[in-house]
Amino acid sequence: MPDPMYRQIADDLRRQIEGGGLAPGEQLRTELELREKYNASRHTVRDAIRWLITRGLVETRPGQGIFVVQKISPFLTTLTGDPRTGFGGGEGDIYIMEVTAGARVPAATAPRVGIQQATNQIADELQVEDNSTIVSRHQQRFIDDTPWSLQTSFYPMSLVERGAIRLIQATDIMEGTVAYLAETLRIEQAGWRDLITVRNPDETEIAFFKLPDDGRVSVIETRRTVYDEIGQPVRLTVSVYPADRNQFAVNVGSVPDEAGSGNASPRP
Amino acid sequence: MPDPMYRQIADDLRRQIEGGGLAPGEQLRTELELREKYNASRHTVRDAIRWLITRGLVETRPGQGIFVVQKISPFLTTLTGDPRTGFGGGEGDIYIMEVTAGARVPAATAPRVGIQQATNQIADELQVEDNSTIVSRHQQRFIDDTPWSLQTSFYPMSLVERGAIRLIQATDIMEGTVAYLAETLRIEQAGWRDLITVRNPDETEIAFFKLPDDGRVSVIETRRTVYDEIGQPVRLTVSVYPADRNQFAVNVGSVPDEAGSGNASPRP
DNA sequence: GCAAATTTGTTCGTATGTATT
DNA sequence: CAATACATACGAACAAATTTG
Numbered sequence: 386m387p388d389p390m391y392r393q394i395a396d397d398l399r400r401q402i403e404g405g406g407l408a409p410g411e412q413l414r415t416e417l418e419l420r421e422k423y424n425a426s427r428h429t430v431r432d433a434i435r436w437l438i439t440r441g442l443v444e445t446r447p448g449q450g451i452f453v454v455q456k457i458s459p460f461l462t463t464l465t466g467d468p469r470t471g472f473g474g475g476e477g478d479i480y481i482m483e484v485t486a487g488a489r490v491p492a493a494t495a496p497r498v499g500i501q502q503a504t505n506q507i508a509d510e511l512q513v514e515d516n517s518t519i520v521s522r523h524q525q526r527f528i529d530d531t532p533w534s535l536q537t538s539f540y541p542m543s544l545v546e547r548g549a550i551r552l553i554q555a556t557d558i559m560e561g562t563v564a565y566l567a568e569t570l571r572i573e574q575a576g577w578r579d580l581i582t583v584r585n586p587d588e589t590e591i592a593f594f595k596l597p598d599d600g601r602v603s604v605i606e607t608r609r610t611v612y613d614e615i616g617q618p619v620r621l622t623v624s625v626y627p628a629d630r631n632q633f634a635v636n637v638g639s640v641p642d643e644a645g646s647g648n649a650s651p652r653p
Numbered sequence: 654m655p656d657p658m659y660r661q662i663a664d665d666l667r668r669q670i671e672g673g674g675l676a677p678g679e680q681l682r683t684e685l686e687l688r689e690k691y692n693a694s695r696h697t698v699r700d701a702i703r704w705l706i707t708r709g710l711v712e713t714r715p716g717q718g719i720f721v722v723q724k725i726s727p728f729l730t731t732l733t734g735d736p737r738t739g740f741g742g743g744e745g746d747i748y749i750m751e752v753t754a755g756a757r758v759p760a761a762t763a764p765r766v767g768i769q770q771a772t773n774q775i776a777d778e779l780q781v782e783d784n785s786t787i788v789s790r791h792q793q794r795f796i797d798d799t800p801w802s803l804q805t806s807f808y809p810m811s812l813v814e815r816g817a818i819r820l821i822q823a824t825d826i827m828e829g830t831v832a833y834l835a836e837t838l839r840i841e842q843a844g845w846r847d848l849i850t851v852r853n854p855d856e857t858e859i860a861f862f863k864l865p866d867d868g869r870v871s872v873i874e875t876r877r878t879v880y881d882e883i884g885q886p887v888r889l890t891v892s893v894y895p896a897d898r899n900q901f902a903v904n905v906g907s908v909p910d911e912a913g914s915g916n917a918s919p920r921p
Numbered sequence: 922g923c924a925a926a927t928t929t930g931t932t933c934g935t936a937t938g939t940a941t942t
Numbered sequence: 943c944a945a946t947a948c949a950t951a952c953g954a955a956c957a958a959a960t961t962t963g
Contacts, residue, residue: 389950415928426952431929439707439868440853447929448960459850465733468906576906582727583851583873583896585708600708603851603871603896616909628851628871635903638736638844641884657931683947694933699948715948716941 391432394423398433402442402453413443413451439601441629457630460489460528464607465636468576469563489528496522498555500542507539510610511618518542520552522562525593532594533630538562538622544570566619574619577611583628594627603628659700662691666701670710670721681711681719707869709897725898728796732875733904736844737831758797764790766823768810775807778878779886786810788820790830793861800862801898806830806890812838834887842887845879851896862895871896 388396401407414422419430434451437443445451499521508515523537545552549569552558558565566572586596586604596602609622656664669675682690687698702719705711713719767789776783791805813820817837820826826833834840854864854872864870877890 391950417928428953429951432950434929436868441868445929446960447958448927450928464903465905574906576904576908578905578908579901579903581849581901581903583871599704600869605851612906612908614907616907633847633849635732635847635849636844637733637846638842639882639884640844640846640880659931685947696934697932700931702948713948714941715939716946718947 390423390425391429391436394419394425394430394433395436397423398437399440399442402437407453409453409455411453412449413453415450438599441601444597459630459632460533461632461634462626463634463636464579465634468574490530491533492527492530494525495557496524496555498522498553500553503539507621510608510621511539511541513541513543520545522552531630532627534624534626535590535593536622536624538620540620541618544572544619562620572613572619574611575614575616577609580608580610581633582606582608586625586627590625590627596627605631605633607633658691658693659697659704662687662693662698662701663704665691666705667708667710670705675721677721677723679721680717681721683718706867709869712865727898727900728801729900729902730894731902731904732847733902736842759801760795760798762793763825764792764823766790766821768821771807775889778876778889779807779809781809781811788813790820799898800895802892802894803858803861804890804892806888808888809886812840812887830888840881840887842879843882843884845877848876848878849901850874850876854893854895858893858895864895873899873901875901 398407398413407413413419416427416430416434419425419433420427423430434443434445438445441454443451444454501519501521502516503511503513503519505515507519508517511519513519519542520540521537522540523535525532526534526536540549540552544566547570549566551565551569552562560568563574566574583603583605585600586594586602590596590604591598594604605626605628607622607624607626609624611619611622613619666675666681675681681687684695684698684702687693687701688695691698702711702713706713709722711719712722769787769789770784771779771781771787773783775787776785779787781787787810788808789805790808791803793800794802794804808817808820812834815838817834819833819837820830831842834842851871851873853868854862854870858864858872859866862872873894873896875890875892875894877892879887879890881887
């Protein structure tokens with residue numbers, strides 16, 4: 386009892402791709418040619434192509450043809466770092482540093498500030514009352530003009546009432562919000578906790594990251610709750626990254642410097 | 654110029670699912686009924702259903718019908734912990750502890766031991782010569798009889814030659830390999846580095862995790878390189894988790910105990 | 922700049938196979 | 943065994959995007 390025909394066709398093409406017979410970026414034969422080659426209907430050929438698409442092996446371009454996907458060289462974000470400065474945690478300045486080290490050009494939009502009522506989940510994570518007022522600061526981040534991440538930080542409005550008024554201004558806080566809160570309110574961040582999940586992108590994310598509209602690329606969401614020295618939540622930062630171009634590192638204890646710079650590209 | 658008809662149908666059904674009109678686990682109308690309701694051909698209805706499937710909103714069961722997917726309550730793995738013991742890093746005993754805390758029953762197969770030549774990537778990560786001999790110890794881990802993760806650890810064969818002979822025995826090392834290497838060779842692990850990536854599952858993983866064969870569920874791969882006090886790699890542990898039932902936590906600095914136990918289910 | 926040719930995208934129809942109830 | 947429901951496969955036509963002449 387053999388596999389269905391569309392699977393046989395897909396497997397044959399997959400072997401050619403994974404075996405190197407079809408290089409990344411190379412164009413496959415057209416549906417009509419494949420239809421003749423495998424002696425199948427166009428519908429069956431299209432089922433085979435769809436099977437390859439959902440596995441991220443090929444992509445189709447209307448009017449052009451079918452192409453083997455090119456893997457994007459992934460960007461690495463280190464989630465651990467110095468809790469006091471936030472350096473090394475994938476935020477602010479260190480984000481710039483890690484990126485430039487790889488000869489890439491980073492950029493971020495000016496923050497879009499919002500004042501809103503906390504949802505249940507956010508109120509829970511910030512340990513404030515449901516529907517209490519919070520400030521959100523949203524940024525889009527790019528590398529080499531490629532959309533790289535969407536980041537939104539939520540702060541209790543009480544921080545603004547206590548004097549941290551620049552939180553509600555839609556301008557960059559150059560020294561970083563960590564240093565700004567330390568100066569203004571003597572709030573030192575003592576640590577954070579990241580919660581990492583993988584999910585499907587919503588429409589905003591599909592549009593911003595220019596993801597294929599067929600849901601084959603997931604996004605990685607990190608929810609970082611930052612605490613001060615008395616264990617009180619200071620902020621919640623939600624970052625979203627496309628899973629096809631991002632890796633994350635976590636360092637625990639004493640780790641050599643260049644550890645694991647052996648990157649994840651198996652073929653030379 | 655409106656969207657294609659299959660998208661309109663899919664959007665209509667999506668709104669019903671996300672708005673709660675169709676509860677998780679509930680059965681949708683059959684293809685034939687949908688065909689009549691939307692006045693479309695069966696093929697068009699199937700295109701709409703396929704669009705929902707690739708986004709993980711519904712699933713089809715031959716002979717039964719179309720159902721709204723049930724989200725699995727995710728299992729949380731904490732990647733940070735005490736570098737000396739490995740506790741709290743998602744390995745060994747702590748894995749048992751975290752799981753039982755949630756009233757779940759964990760289990761793991763006896764390790765399958767292999768002796769092989771290192772691939773380029775593994776040799777690079779363990780800092781040994783290409784094609785030098787390494788030991789692999791592979792385990793399948795379950796929670797409540799549900800396949801939860803596949804884990805393989807790689808050790809340089811030199812550790813065995815220096816006396817850690819139990820590494821090549823296919824039996825559990827009850828005290829944990831971390832303690833065993835400390836006793837036997839005085840190798841203390843000083844830290845580790847996790848590299849987290851998201852990718853599509855291979856056929857082994859699809860079979861073991863019972864993932865849908867349509868590639869809509871990704872897996873999360875963590876590659877943990879463990880170092881001793883002189884910065885020498887001791888082992889590489891590769892763990893694979895299905896993305897639809899796993900979350901990860903990373904603690905940095907000082908973090909309150911019950912932090913973020915506010916779980917990720919938005920609806921009550 | 923435009924028309925033709927090429928290629929994938931959408932939609933209809935029909936028939937048969939396979940899994941479940 | 944029969945009924946039901948999804949899966950696979952054939953065919954046909956037109957639309958939309960892109961490249962080519």
